Amino acid sequence: MNRFFAFVKKEFYHILRDRRTLLILFGLPFVQVLLFGFALTNEIKNARIAILDLDHSQHSRQIISRLLSSGYFRLEQQLDSYKAIEPAFRKGKVKMVVVFPARFTAAVAHDQRAQIQLLADASEQNTAISLTNYATNIIQSYSAELNPAGMNPPMQLDVQSRMVFNPELKGAFVFVPGVMAMVLLLVSALMTSVTIAREKETGTMEVLMVSPLTQIQILFGKVLPYLLLSFLNGCMIIVLGIHLLGIPLNGSLALLLAETLLFIFLALSIGILISTIADTQLVAMFASLLIMLMPTIFLSGFIFPVESMPKPLQIISNIIPAKYFIAIVKGIMIKGVGLQYLWKETLVLAGMSTLINAVSLRNLKTRLG
Template identity: 40%
Template sequence: MKNQFLQFVKKETLHILRDSRTMLIALLMPVAQILLFGFAVSTEINNINVAVVVPQWCEGVRQSVERLSANPYITYKGDIAPDEIDQNLRSGNVDAIVVFTHDFEKIMNEWRRNGVSKSAMQFIMDASNTNIAQAGTGYLTNILASDVMAASSMVETHMLFNPQLKSAFNFVPGIMGMIFILICALLTSVSIVREKETGTMDVLLVSPVRPLRIILAKMVPYFGLSCINLTTILLLARFVLGIPMGSNLWIVILVSLVYLALALSLGLLVSTIAKKQVVALLISAAVMLLPIVMLSGMLFPIENMPSVLQPLSAIVPARWYIDAMRKLLIQGASFPLILKDFLILIIMTILLLAVALKKFNDKLE
């Protein structure tokens, strides 16, 4: 009977190996996504175009403008006349304009001498893209405020764990949460449904093989494929993106393996519902992928979601996995800190597997 199981695993492995296109996609997709999200797609704001309006040049203004033009996040667009402000913002030439007062020097001196603070400059932001406007305000305040407003320099902000706010750090856990569902759930469900479609499943069911064994044998190679992907992702994350990854690599792997089991159960569940490969594909892509992208906190912070959607995100397994991965990979958290995520994932896996196996057996009768 051991021979029987091995024959099955061999068969499934051959199916995957011979479908070279699918295999290539399955192996390269994680690499492509990590590189894409890591480098091309970035939520950090760079190159904010800033112009200045200077009614009267003086030493203070010159220093401020110099500091602006030297900053790597800002592209200095020169000084413009006050009546050009509107046109420049509308045309999209600049994202932000710093307007200095005509008595800049006087205000600064007064502040230095008596501590009397008055507005010395104004930021005019193009807020049609709120991300740029917010980030820009932050940058400008940091760059210019030390001169102008003593008050703001009293608050000092420290960015822990990801001091440069690199967005790649944030994306890696998200991509992991997505890839494993794609590979495990989608490919497994499609491959089971394909056997239903071609009729080979009938032959297998009439044979003395236990249905559970057919399913297990199907999962083994996809599990293997996902382990390869896990390795690639972790290697890329460490050596290409430079994510620190604490000493807890084994916990990362442990949690990931649980998540793989969960994804495989999901695939099995889908395969019991779908009769056609296309349907399996659609269910996996639309019903599972979309919530992961939208609700798991991969792209949009859960805290920002409308309160109706927040409980909904709690049933998306990827949310807990991504959360755990973020803590482990970026913060270097220890096991107790992700215990809650881990337990939730385990419970979800058991539930899903139970339902999937029950449905699978019901179908046979």
């Protein structure tokens, strides 16, 4: 029995000396609790909205004040005409537009009935439904307070909701761009990191490094097949989304394919970076899944709105590549916008690719030097 306890004690020492094992045992649950506790919520907070107030009355100002003080909304833009609504949506920042028509107050005073229009960006289906419900409840609550007891007929504020870009509220409009980003990122990064880690684990990477090929040629020679195969994978997802799930392609197909190729190149670059750090295929696999899977699901806006997360998680979400690619896919396919609206997201993806490749080459030279 003493031998058994000595063996168990030895195993404890072995685990405590292995930092990677400790990271998986304690770091992974810690990260999951934080993400599930703060990011896993369907409650919408601080959603960016625009206001088109053509009445500029006391009633419209009070309703706007109640909307903005509720905690659900924050004012992103004041519009001056109906023509400004569509460009506001296409920029991708505004989730909902509240429209107060001209003579809104006059209709309340003379007809005891007035209309308020809510236009929501339904490319994010659940968010659009929640925002219109929140706004409708706030407006109806204000309407009820204006009705004194026994008032006949009672004053009514009718709320008309319209879903922009996705009037039928199809769930595929939300999930296909997110699944496309997650699949391409996971497959590309995972396969690349494991492949190069296998070369290092078997010792053949050092043999390749002394060949006439340069380091850049070796690395890109290893990832080029995965670049082409992942691109075919992305094309397949696009075709299935359009012809099977009924997602429109309102923008340029050439731009969509170019952006997909850029995102795949970034994912492969992340795989190269992981492979320069990981010594074995197992470590590379765990690192790829840990770094790619949970942040892509929770912090990219794929399922849960980024605006509702705590500020630290919102800051971290800015380094999640899938966040920008999902915005690009939705912008091209659903909103029909071009590079003039998506240049910032494109520039971020290109900058990430350049930086990660530079760090990867430096790490590789250091480890083999």
